[in-house]
Amino acid sequence: MIPTLYRIDERSEEYTGTFTLQIRPQPGDRPTPFVPGQFNMLYAFGAGEVPISMSGSPSDDDSYVHTIRSHGLVTQALARLRPGDVIGVRGPFGCGWPLEVAAGKEVLIIAGGLGLAPLRPLIYSLLGGHHRATRVWLFYGARRPQELLYQRELERWQSEHSEGDLKLTVTVDQADSGWRGRVGVITQPLEAAHIDGQSAIAFLCGPEVMMRFCIQTLLDKGVPEGAIYLSMERNMKCATGLCGHCQWGPNFVCKDGPVFRYGSVRSWFNLRAL
Numbered sequence: 001m002i003p004t005l006y007r008i009d010e011r012s013e014e015y016t017g018t019f020t021l022q023i024r025p026q027p028g029d030r031p032t033p034f035v036p037g038q039f040n041m042l043y044a045f046g047a048g049e050v051p052i053s054m055s056g057s058p059s060d061d062d063s064y065v066h067t068i069r070s071h072g073l074v075t076q077a078l079a080r081l082r083p084g085d086v087i088g089v090r091g092p093f094g095c096g097w098p099l100e101v102a103a104g105k106e107v108l109i110i111a112g113g114l115g116l117a118p119l120r121p122l123i124y125s126l127l128g129g130h131h132r133a134t135r136v137w138l139f140y141g142a143r144r145p146q147e148l149l150y151q152r153e154l155e156r157w158q159s160e161h162s163e164g165d166l167k168l169t170v171t172v173d174q175a176d177s178g179w180r181g182r183v184g185v186i187t188q189p190l191e192a193a194h195i196d197g198q199s200a201i202a203f204l205c206g207p208e209v210m211m212r213f214c215i216q217t218l219l220d221k222g223v224p225e226g227a228i229y230l231s232m233e234r235n236m237k238c239a240t241g242l243c244g245h246c247q248w249g250p251n252f253v254c255k256d257g258p259v260f261r262y263g264s265v266r267s268w269f270n271l272r273a274l
Contacts, residue, residue, distance in 0.1 A: 001090065001240075002090075003041070003043045003049070003088025003089055003090050004025060004026075004029070004088065004089050004090070005025070005026055005086050005087075005088060005089075006023040006024060006025050006026075006064070006086065006087055006088070006089045007023065007024055007025075007026070007084065007085070007086055008021055008022075008023055008081055008082065008083050008084065008085050008086070008087065009022045009023060009024045009063060009083060010022040010083060011081070011082060011083055014067060014149050014150070015146050015147050015148075016146075017069060017070045017071070017079075018067065018068070018069045018070070018114065018147075018149070019067070019068055019070070019079060020055070020065060020066065020067045020068070021065070021066050021068065021078070021081075022056070022063050022064070022065050023063060023064050023065075023066070023087065023089065024062060024063045025089075030061060030062060031061065031062065031063065031064055032091070032092060033058070033061065033092075034054050034058060034064075034091075034092035034096070034121075035058060035092075035096035035097070035099070035121075036054065036058060036096050036097045036099065036118075036119075036121035036122040036124075036125055037053075037054075037094070037095065037096030037097040037118060037121070037122065037231060037258065037259045038053075038054055038091070038092040038093060038094045038095075038096045039051045039052060039053045039054060039091060039092065039093055039094055039118075039233070039236075039239075039258065040052055040054065040064060040066065040089050040090065040091035040092055040093070041089070041090040041091055041093065041239050042066065042068075042074075042078060042087055042088070042089060043087060043088030043089070043090070044074050044077035044078050044081070044087060044088075045086075045087070045088065046077070047073050047074045047076075047077035048073065048074045049074060049088065049090070050072070050074040050075055050078075051093075051233065051236040051237075051239060051254070052066045052067075052068055053066070053067075053117055053118035053231075053233070053258075054066070054092065054118070054121050055067045055117040055118065055120045055121065056120070056121060056124075057121060057124040058121050058124065058125060059124070059128070064089070066117075067114065067117040067149060069114055090239060091239065093239040093240075093254060093255075094239075094254060094255070094257060094258050094259070095256065095257055095258070095259050096259055097119075097122045097203055097229060097231075097259055098229065098259075098261075099122070099125055099126075099131045100131070101201055101227075102126060102131040102132070102133040102201060103131055103132040103133070104132060104133075104134060104199075105133055105134060105199060105200060105201045105227075106133070106134055106135050106136075106137065106195060106196065106199055106200045106201070107126060107133045107135070107136045107137065107200075107201055107202075107203070108137045108139070108190075108195065108200055108201070108202040108203070108218070108223075109122065109123060109126075109136065109137065109138045109139070109202075109203050110139045110140075110186065110190065110202060110203070110204045110205075110206070110211075110214050111138070111139070111140045111141070111204075111205055111206055112140075112141050112142070112186060112205070112206020112207050112210040112211070113141070113142055113143065113147065113206055113207065114149065114206075115204075115205035115206030115207070115210075115231070116140055116149045116150065116205075117149060118205050118231050118233075118258075119203060119205050119231075120150065122203060123136070123138065123157075127157075127161070127165070127166060134199075135165060135166075135167065136165065136166045136167070137166075137167045137169075137193065137195070138157075138166060138167070138168045138169065139169050139171075139186050139189060139190050139193075140154070140168070140169070140170050140171075140186075141170075141171045141172065141173070141185065141186035141206075141210070142170075142172050142173070143172065143173045143174065144172055144173070144174055144175060145172050145175050145178075145179045145181070147172075148170065148172070154168065154170060169182070169189045169193075170182065171183065171184055171185070171186055171188070171189060173185065185210075185213070186210065186214065187213050187214055187217050190214060190217050190218075191217055191220075191221075195221055195223075196222075197218070197221040197222025197223040197224075198222055198223075198224070200218075200221075200223050200227065201223075201227045201228075201229075202218050202223055202227065202228045202229065203229050203230075203231075204228070204229070204230045204231070205230065205231040208232075208269075211230055212269070212270075215228055215230075215262060224263075225262050225263035225266060226261060226262075226263040228261070228262035228263070229259055229260065229261055229262065230259070230260060230262055230269075231257070231258045231259050231260075232248065232253050232257050232258050232260060232265075233253065233258050234246050234248060234253050235253075236253055236254040236258075237254075238254065239254045239255075240254065240255060241254060241255035241256075248265075248268060248274065249265070249267070249268035249274065250268075251265070251268070
């Protein structure tokens with residue numbers, strides 16, 4: 001429960017209001033290993049703490065990477081910090097993506113907006129070849145081209161994996177005349193993809209309305225409910241299930257999630273007001 005001090009090593013602006021921090025522990029310390037899908041509690045001194053998903057590589061054993069959108073008191077305080085400044089860190093917490101189920105499967109990674117950040121460690125692991133997926137599909141949607149995360153990395157993935165081990169599709173809701181990519185909702189390329197639903201497994205993170213439509217598309221393509229996993233990040237405050245802020249049906253998102261199998265939470269996920 002006591003934060004560990006970390007120093008901001010690098011800071012990069014993704015787009016206006018969204019930034020990525022690479023943080024390192026004090027000399028002589030090492031970060032606790034994490035699995036893709038977990039999160040840390042980041043503490044801005046004088047402002048409070050906030051849950052932020054891991055967005056770096058699990059194989060990086062000397063730092064953490066977090067991509068953060070500035071929208072509240074704590075994240076605004078984090079946005080003002082620069083390399084050399086110190087923050088507090090608690091974690092890692094939560095249940096991650098079940099990488100072991102990817103063996104022999106077509107893996108569908110579906111991200112909306114900032115939802116690519118919790119999925120990026122999963123992509124690193126799969127592209128590293130440690131989990132023997134037959135193919136990895138990445139469907140990524142954002143509101144505008146300017147709001148795409150990790151743009152240089154997306155271009156690198158596209159060029160380095162042109163042989164077919166990663167099939168990348170990027171789309172935006174709206175764009176100006178300078179955009180040469182897809183325009184439209186993410187369900188359109190997902191519907192058009194030639195996927196054997198019975199041999200596929202899907203990992204989703206993004207706005208809940210996006211995930212709801214994508215899940216229906218996956219079910220229509222024959223992907224079983226038990227092969228769909230989603231990340232929920234609702235109102236997490238303490239990270240241990242103690243405060244109750246993130247209770248979702250019978251679950252505490254911080255402790256039982258944030259990654260859930262759709263088949264086990266379907267009745268709760270489809271209640272719009274919950």
